[in-house]
Amino acid sequence: MNVRFHSMLCAAAAALTLAGCTTILRQPPPIGAPLTAVTAQLGQPNAVYPDPAGGQVLEYRGQPMGQFQYMARIGPDGRLVSYDQVLTSENFAKVKVDRWTKDDILRNFGRPAEVSRVYAHDYEVWSYRYKEAGVWNSMMNVHFDAQGVVRQMLNGPDPLYDERFRRW
Incomplete structure (x- = not known):
């Protein structure tokens, strides 16, 4: 670059x-x-x-x-x-997998930072940048099935702030 x-x-x-x-x-x-x-x-x-x-x-x-x-x-x-x-570990813990929908996520967290797909499961993934426990630069990834129901929540390091993901 x-x-x-x-x-x-x-x-x-x-x-x-x-x-x-x-x-x-x-x-x-x-x-x-x-x-x-x-x-x-x-x-x-x-x-x-x-x-x-x-x-x-x-x-x-x-x-x-x-x-x-x-x-x-x-x-x-x-x-x-x-x-x-609203982007806190405590609030993300309130999400009810297999019950909440895209509308529930929007009302509780607003629009995501990024939207992607996991084709193996046909999931749409909404990712939110946040400070996990107020300390770690993290991404919460909310996985939705084709009906728009939350099927999985995964968090991990935010590639924007993690040296392991930088290519420049």
């Missing part, structure tokens, strides 16, 4: 990472704040998902380069219920 291309790639990665930081640097509104106050304080979300219990979930994207993703849960009354960084 030539030096100029590498510099451009690093600059683009830094710009994407910093763009996601604007949300995390803002103070979240207090629990119970109306939706208008949430969006006024945090900005427009990157995606909005309906909550089956009523209300909606707002995604404030940190992927594909960041190791965070914030979700604001708005109750049926239009008020903030919670605002959390």
Whole structure:
């Protein structure tokens, strides 16, 4: 890889990472704040998902380069219920293999950093960058079958940060 291309790639990665930081640097509104106050304080979300219990979930994207993703849960009354960084080992442990679907994953974690396939099993894989146990640069890989049901969860080192995966 030539030096100029590498510099451009690093600059683009830094710009994407910093763009996601604007949300995390803002103070979240207090629990119970109306939706208008949430969006006024945090900005427009990157995606909005309906909550089956009523209300909606707002995604404030940190992927594909960041190791965070914030979700604001708005109750049926239009008020903030919670605002959390959701890419944690504890949250990934809540996923129910063979029961959760793509919609459940989107509502809980937002869109992934990467999407790939495992052709041997005909699985679609959504990968999320995160800090495992708050320390290790990791990827959580959520494997879906053809019906969109979670069949497997695997985590491992994030190739972006692991020297063993670098070719330059």
